[in-house]
Amino acid sequence: MAYRLETPREGGGLSGTRQVNFDPVVRVAGALALHTTIDHDRGEVVDASVLGTLFRGYETILQGRDARDAIFIASRICGVCGSSHAATAANAIEMAFDIQAPPMAVAARNLLLATECLYSHAHHLFVLAGPDYSEPVVKATNPELWARAEGTLARGVATHGYERISDIMTGLTRVSGELYAEALYMTRIAREGYVIIGGKYPHPQTTVPGGISSLIDTSDMNIYMLRVVKFFDYGRKVAAVWDDIIDFFYEANPRYREVGARAPNLIDNGHFDDPWAYDALYENASRWGEARWATPGAVVDGRLVTTDLQRLHGGTEEFVDHSFYENWSGGGASGDTSLSANHAWNKETIPAPGSPSSSKYSWCTAARWDRHAMEGGGYARLWITSVANKSPHRMFCEPTGSGMRFSIPQASLPATELEWRVPQSWGALERNRANAYSLVHTALISYDLVLMCLDLLRKGEGRISTEFRIPKDSREGMGLGGSPRGLVNHHMTMDKGQIESYQVVTHSTFSASPRDGSGQPGPIEQAVIGTPLLSAPGDESYIDVLRAVRSFDPCMPCATQ
Amino acid sequence: MAHNSSAGRSNGAIALPERAPNRIAPDENVHVFWLNGMGCEGCSISFAGASNPAMEQFQWGTLPGIPKVILHHPMFSEHSGDAFTEPYRQAAAGRLGAPYIVVLDGSVPDDEALPSAEGYFSAMGAGGISSHTGSDRPDRVTEWLYRLAPGALATMAMGTCASWGGIPAAAGNITGSMSLMDFLGGNYRSSWNIPVINVPGCAPVGDNFTETLAGLLHWAAGIGPPPEFDELGRPAWQFGETVHRHCPKAGYYEEGVFAEAPGDNMCLVEIGCWGPVVQCNIVERGAVNHMGGCMVAGGACIGCTMPGFPDKYAPFHKPPPGSAISGGISKVYGGAIRRLRRMSMKTGNREPLWDNADEVPSAWAGAVGPRSGTDRFAAYFYKKLQYNGTVHHGNRYKKQPLPKSRDILTQKGIDHTQSVDVLRERSLPREEI
Ligand code: SF4
Ligand code: SF4
Numbered sequence: 001m002a003y004r005l006e007t008p009r010e011g012g013g014l015s016g017t018r019q020v021n022f023d024p025v026v027r028v029a030g031a032l033a034l035h036t037t038i039d040h041d042r043g044e045v046v047d048a049s050v051l052g053t054l055f056r057g058y059e060t061i062l063q064g065r066d067a068r069d070a071i072f073i074a075s076r077i078c079g080v081c082g083s084s085h086a087a088t089a090a091n092a093i094e095m096a097f098d099i100q101a102p103p104m105a106v107a108a109r110n111l112l113l114a115t116e117c118l119y120s121h122a123h124h125l126f127v128l129a130g131p132d133y134s135e136p137v138v139k140a141t142n143p144e145l146w147a148r149a150e151g152t153l154a155r156g157v158a159t160h161g162y163e164r165i166s167d168i169m170t171g172l173t174r175v176s177g178e179l180y181a182e183a184l185y186m187t188r189i190a191r192e193g194y195v196i197i198g199g200k201y202p203h204p205q206t207t208v209p210g211g212i213s214s215l216i217d218t219s220d221m222n223i224y225m226l227r228v229v230k231f232f233d234y235g236r237k238v239a240a241v242w243d244d245i246i247d248f249f250y251e252a253n254p255r256y257r258e259v260g261a262r263a264p265n266l267i268d269n270g271h272f273d274d275p276w277a278y279d280a281l282y283e284n285a286s287r288w289g290e291a292r293w294a295t296p297g298a299v300v301d302g303r304l305v306t307t308d309l310q311r312l313h314g315g316t317e318e319f320v321d322h323s324f325y326e327n328w329s330g331g332g333a334s335g336d337t338s339l340s341a342n343h344a345w346n347k348e349t350i351p352a353p354g355s356p357s358s359s360k361y362s363w364c365t366a367a368r369w370d371r372h373a374m375e376g377g378g379y380a381r382l383w384i385t386s387v388a389n390k391s392p393h394r395m396f397c398e399p400t401g402s403g404m405r406f407s408i409p410q411a412s413l414p415a416t417e418l419e420w421r422v423p424q425s426w427g428a429l430e431r432n433r434a435n436a437y438s439l440v441h442t443a444l445i446s447y448d449l450v451l452m453c454l455d456l457l458r459k460g461e462g463r464i465s466t467e468f469r470i471p472k473d474s475r476e477g478m479g480l481g482g483s484p485r486g487l488v489n490h491h492m493t494m495d496k497g498q499i500e501s502y503q504v505v506t507h508s509t510f511s512a513s514p515r516d517g518s519g520q521p522g523p524i525e526q527a528v529i530g531t532p533l534l535s536a537p538g539d540e541s542y543i544d545v546l547r548a549v550r551s552f553d554p555c556m557p558c559a560t561q
Numbered sequence: 562m563a564h565n566s567s568a569g570r571s572n573g574a575i576a577l578p579e580r581a582p583n584r585i586a587p588d589e590n591v592h593v594f595w596l597n598g599m600g601c602e603g604c605s606i607s608f609a610g611a612s613n614p615a616m617e618q619f620q621w622g623t624l625p626g627i628p629k630v631i632l633h634h635p636m637f638s639e640h641s642g643d644a645f646t647e648p649y650r651q652a653a654a655g656r657l658g659a660p661y662i663v664v665l666d667g668s669v670p671d672d673e674a675l676p677s678a679e680g681y682f683s684a685m686g687a688g689g690i691s692s693h694t695g696s697d698r699p700d701r702v703t704e705w706l707y708r709l710a711p712g713a714l715a716t717m718a719m720g721t722c723a724s725w726g727g728i729p730a731a732a733g734n735i736t737g738s739m740s741l742m743d744f745l746g747g748n749y750r751s752s753w754n755i756p757v758i759n760v761p762g763c764a765p766v767g768d769n770f771t772e773t774l775a776g777l778l779h780w781a782a783g784i785g786p787p788p789e790f791d792e793l794g795r796p797a798w799q800f801g802e803t804v805h806r807h808c809p810k811a812g813y814y815e816e817g818v819f820a821e822a823p824g825d826n827m828c829l830v831e832i833g834c835w836g837p838v839v840q841c842n843i844v845e846r847g848a849v850n851h852m853g854g855c856m857v858a859g860g861a862c863i864g865c866t867m868p869g870f871p872d873k874y875a876p877f878h879k880p881p882p883g884s885a886i887s888g889g890i891s892k893v894y895g896g897a898i899r900r901l902r903r904m905s906m907k908t909g910n911r912e913p914l915w916d917n918a919d920e921v922p923s924a925w926a927g928a929v930g931p932r933s934g935t936d937r938f939a940a941y942f943y944k945k946l947q948y949n950g951t952v953h954h955g956n957r958y959k960k961q962p963l964p965k966s967r968d969i970l971t972q973k974g975i976d977h978t979q980s981v982d983v984l985r986e987r988s989l990p991r992e993e994i
Contacts, residue, residue, distance in 0.1 A: 079603015195853020
């Protein structure tokens with residue numbers, strides 16, 4: 001196992017096999033460490049372990065609280081996507097209370113969720129992952145690539161304004177680069193819109209049981225729209241920048257397709273409920289799931305195997321063989337005998353803090369679907385929605401079965417069509433590319449949602465909350481939602497208005513998971529194992545290993561709660 | 562911003578000296594060592610969302626009079642692993658050779674009390690902090706804290722978890738979490754003799770933090786005045802008032818008009834707002850770039866900046882007990898005030914010219930016509946009071962002749978009545994203000 005720690009010795013020759021640990025891996029969301037065994041003679045990583053190094057115990061803290069409070073407490077699970085946890089908790093409460101948020105509330109929640117994607121994708125692409133492809137990094141790790149970049153014209157110059165690939169790389173430089181600074185600026189623009197309805201970010205103050213606590217009026221939509229349309233031009237620019245960078249790396253060395261490569265095993269709940277299809281009833285989840293603007297689904301080995309939300313949920317299990325928890329007795333908190341004893345809803349959280357020298361090495365559980373190691377992310381959502389080709393709502397985004405066509409309206413740049421296609425290979429660079437196109441996708445969805453809110457205002461359907469009574473009997477509710485980084489599942493059982501159990505599984509509980517009971521590594525582990533070392537001999541930063549990890553856009557507060 | 566009120570003065574908090582005990586030279590950099598404890602990354606996201614000043618401005622060194630910041634941050638730094646932790650290690654060993662500030666987001670787990678020396682709830686790095694031994698032992702965030710804090714220029718708690726424990730320290734927690742002040746103890750002083758600085762909020766307003774950091778550095782450079790902190794180490798100018806005082810809905814409260822359901826535009830106290838007893842500036846400053854803020858958007862305050870958060874404000878969505886009294890009083894008193902104000906608005910909503918002509922030329926509303934006798938009567942007394950002892954503009958305007966080109970379209974015989982009929986077809990019921 002690779003979780004024995006050993007520091008690379010200074011000046012040591014880079015040959016043979018040695019253990020290298022990256023603790024912490026910076027520029028990801030949250031506390032993540034990576035331990036690897038690197039074989040320098042073979043020039044690749046031969047073993048890897050991902051460690052989630054933080055546990056706060058939200059599931060336990062939620063127990064015994066007023067069920068209504070789940071929203072404001074659970075939101076704090078993650079400060080990178082608080083909106084998603086707030087909305088998912090609201091869905092769980094509404095299912096348990098048997099109430100339904102009115103169309104304006106569903107549309108407004110969708111809008112908040114979509115805006116959260118705008119900020120988050122920009123943050124991932126330029127603040128977290130982007131610097132890995134920047135001038136100082138490329139110069140230090142692959143001087144020959146820098147020389148090549150200086151001589152390579154950028155195809156997207158008309159869209160992004162950078163003449164050469166080296167100019168883009170300079171722009172990607174951490175702190176001083178133009179693209180870095182612009183991304184920070186754009187994340188703030190997205191948040192400005194967000195707080196008009198959400199009140200604050202990352203933890204919105206207006207997501208409440210039965211709706212949204214915000215009066216949406218013409219000014220709100222005006223302010224929102226002005227910010228969303230900035231992402232039309234920006235989205236095109238981001239897609240063009242990443243297309244250029246990725247094509248450059250592939251052309252320089254086709255083996256960059258192997259960095260972070262693994263079989264495409266992807267999972268997502270879909271996103272953006274149709275306000276008229278969603279009824280907060282579990283028995284109808286398959287139907288309203290497929291009516292989402294982004295389609296739920298699972299892709300195994302590159303093949304779409306289901307778009308059924310109930311099947312996605314039913315096949316989700318958690319294992320703690322290599323996680324800092326004790327096995328629960330089974331029998332199941334959910335009381336649902338059709339679910340496996342390892343189903344996430346049957347889990348109890350029994351922490352056992354230990355050290356990574358035992359066989360347990362992470363605070364993250366091993367979430368699996370149908371026993372497969374699945375990855376979740378904005379890119380998974382784009383892929384699944386594209387190939388499922390079921391999205392009923394196609395105002396600006398048209399799934400084609402093999403990709404997604406975007407019709408971007410005119411802003412400062414003229415109106416244009418853009419297309420993302422399911423890639424031939426699946427690795428770090430394709431994850432980043434798909435996230436770049438996800439930015440375009442969610443910009444268009446945000447705009448669409450602004451138009452929907454305006455339409456509801458026009459029809460006088462501005463009502464945004466629902467009255468409810470707290471049920472006095474015992475109830476169960478779940479939220480099968482999404483965040484910029486992928487699926488977010490909350491499951492709550494309650495009695496007399498109080499929470500009895502609360503369980504959370506997210507995209508990163510899948511992506512950043514350790515090995516499961518059968519020894520199957522988690523997705524990031526799989527992607528790092530086999531990643532070739534393509535940097536100059538002597539590069540001790542192992543940049544391609546880090547590129548692989550960051551392409552997943554993992555979020556550890558979501559993963560380990 | 563107003564902070565000269567009775568609540569704005571802290572009662573007996575120590576003040577930093579007018580001149581800093583040391584001084585950062587103009588060409589000297591200040592290192593900021595950021596640590597993530599039991600947090601959600603929301604504080605780092607807030608930090609990146611700040612714009613007054615912005616994170617990158619510190620790093621660029623483009624804030625005049627404020628030393629350039631070398632930021633060591635798990636979410637923003639360049640290098641991973643040992644290359645990242647090495648400067649932390651140097652600082653902990655007193656070998657950094659430059660002034661530094663420690664910032665913690667997230668609360669502090671009771672890791673030092675865990676039975677296993679290698680167990681942890683929150684760790685960063687491995688191999689030993691004081692000497693890099695290459696052992697398996699994870700470096701607990703608690704150890705980073707107690708080794709780094711004493712030598713720091715200042716130690717700052719970013720957000721409610723670090724400031725007061727927050728949700729990870731709430732009832733039912735199994736990690737023994739606490740605040741940075743609880744962990745370091747009441748006697749803690751930095752090497753510049755400053756107790757822990759707390760910038761609370763869950764998540765905090767990013768600008769509150771960057772502004773405090775900027776103020777601190779400005780003072781440390783020997784230029785700015787000492788930032789003022791209250792008795793709990795909060796920036797006094799930011800947390801010296803209740804959020805209710807600046808709330809855009811405070812006028813509703815005064816007039817006794819309350820929201821019954823989320824989405825109503827009135828004061829939110831009856832759907833669970835704690836604003837009248839919570840120290841926070843989000844509605845005044847805005848959440849991001851002066852925009853948003855909880856009640857600005859319509860969300861009730863749950864006290865997320867306060868040491869009692871969350872348990873002392875939960876269950877949420879329930880009116881605070883005190884509101885039954887103060888809200889009840891304001892319904893009676895505010896109701897009367899509101900009626901008087903509406904009366905005066907009736908005259909204020911009329912041009913003096915309309916009074917003279919005794920008609921309102923608006924096609925928007927069929928109902929606006931000549932004034933009723935009561936309205937005239939009320940207006941008469943109102944003006945008497947208003948102009949008493951000074952110029953009576955009401956009487957002056959009465960002598961003003963009506964402009965001759967009023968209603969020009971009728972005078973010229975241009976047909977324009979179609980559009981008026983269209984408007985009348987659909988009239989919207991409007992609630993009284
Ligand atoms: S909404 Fe809250 S803070 Fe605003 S006026 Fe009402 S009670 Fe005060
Ligand atoms: S108004 Fe209340 S809930 Fe909002 S940020 Fe301030 S303290 Fe927190």
